[in-house]
Structure formats: C-alpha cells, structure tokens
Amino acid sequence: GEEVAQTPKHLVRGEGQKAKLYCAPIKGHSYVFWYQQVLKNEFKFLISFQNENVFDETGMPKERFSAKCLPNSPCSLEIQATKLEDSAVYFCASSPRASYNEQFFGPGTRLTVL
Amino acid sequence: AQKITQTQPGMFVQEKEAVTLDCTYDTSDPSYGLFWYKQPSSGEMIFLIYQGSYDQQNATEGRYSLNFQKARKSANLVISASQLGDSAMYFCAMTNQAGTALIFGKGTTLSVSS
Numbered sequence: 001g002e003e004v005a006q007t008p009k010h011l012v013r014g015e016g017q018k019a020k021l022y023c024a025p026i027k028g029h030s031y032v033f034w035y036q037q038v039l040k041n042e043f044k045f046l047i048s049f050q051n052e053n054v055f056d057e058t059g060m061p062k063e064r065f066s067a068k069c070l071p072n073s074p075c076s077l078e079i080q081a082t083k084l085e086d087s088a089v090y091f092c093a094s095s096p097r098a099s100y101n102e103q104f105f106g107p108g109t110r111l112t113v114l
Numbered sequence: 115a116q117k118i119t120q121t122q123p124g125m126f127v128q129e130k131e132a133v134t135l136d137c138t139y140d141t142s143d144p145s146y147g148l149f150w151y152k153q154p155s156s157g158e159m160i161f162l163i164y165q166g167s168y169d170q171q172n173a174t175e176g177r178y179s180l181n182f183q184k185a186r187k188s189a190n191l192v193i194s195a196s197q198l199g200d201s202a203m204y205f206c207a208m209t210n211q212a213g214t215a216l217i218f219g220k221g222t223t224l225s226v227s228s
Contacts, residue, residue: 033215033216035216035218040203040221041203041220041221042218042220043205043207043216043218045210045215045216045217048214048215055214056210056212056214056215059215089157091159093159098213098214099147099209099213099214101147101164102149102161102164103149103161103216104161105151105158105159105160105161107157107158108157108158108159
C-alpha cells in the first residue's frame, strides 16, 4: 500500500497481559522501524528490520519485548507481561533505504496498560 | 553519544508571520542526516524536510526551510507565512551513528493564532 498501516489503533491490557501490535510497511520499502512515544514527546527507538532480518535492536527491552518481520506478513511487536510503564503510542515507520532517507510513519497504536 | 536538543517547549506566532524553531545536535560522525517532523494533535507524524550533512545548500520545501549551520551544529526550521494549520508539535531528528534509526528531540509546540 501507499501508507504504513498499523493495527489496532487502540489496545487496552491489564498489567501482566500480552500485547501484540502489527505494522504493514509501504510496499517496496525494505526497512521497518519501531518507536515508542511516551507522554506525547519522548521518542524511543526500539528495533529496526531490513526485510526479515533484524537491523538494529539496541533499543529493545529484551526481557519482555520481541519483534518479527516475516515475508508476506505484517511485522509485529509483542510485549509479554505488560507493565504500567509500557503505556505509550507505538509507531512503526518504513523506508526504502536505511539511512539519510525520510522514514514514513504509520498512525501509531496507543497501548494503555491498566 | 548523539543528541538532539530542542530548547523551546512552546512557541507562539500570529498568522502570516515567520517563525524559527531551534534545533541543535551533537555528533562526532561526519556523515549524518537531519529531519523535521510535524505531529498535529491527531497524532500522526508528518515528514517536513531533510538536510544531509554534506549538502551545500539549505533544504527548502514550500514554506519550510532548514537553516543549517554545520559549525554551530544547528538545524533550525523556518516556517514562513504561518497558517492556523501549522499549530502542532514539531520534532527535530537525526540519524544515529550506525544509520539504523532516528534520534529525536523532545519537541516544540507551535501555536498559531489569528
């Protein structure tokens, strides 16, 4: 598609429950990036992919967060055993090239952990 | 470590006036990219403008221009002839050292009044 698609738009989970977010990058874009935006300003990089391969995972809290980009499927970000501090908007972005190129952002998934 | 600093939490401007949003960055890498994104209250991230570290000319896109001063490590966004629809949060970002992600500043809220 011509836009990055993210589902669901909103997700509410009780503490300790699992949350799974999905992202379909723009067709033809090889790079996918996940960011977490807390309190409407702080953006934190989580992980990036080049096709189905992890490109950079230095931002991932590895104990509870995992992500995949499999061929012919939307990319996913999964949080096991959610905590209150995971409440945030999770943005997915895609790009045709790795760096020095704009990243096209999806509309985000708002995760609320109660 | 690379860092983006946006020192103005909020800016106020009248319609049709020009406004400059400040951004300074810190990197030891000679090769990097600088970006500005707009985030309206609806939450989506809209790419505005890009400047490469080796670009000789300041980038311009319609009413947006980037005042790139490499020696001062600043990349200020200039919006000419402000419109009510420009009211939003504005984020400055740069590529990380590996070129695998964007590092964001904390944003500046711009309010345009009639």
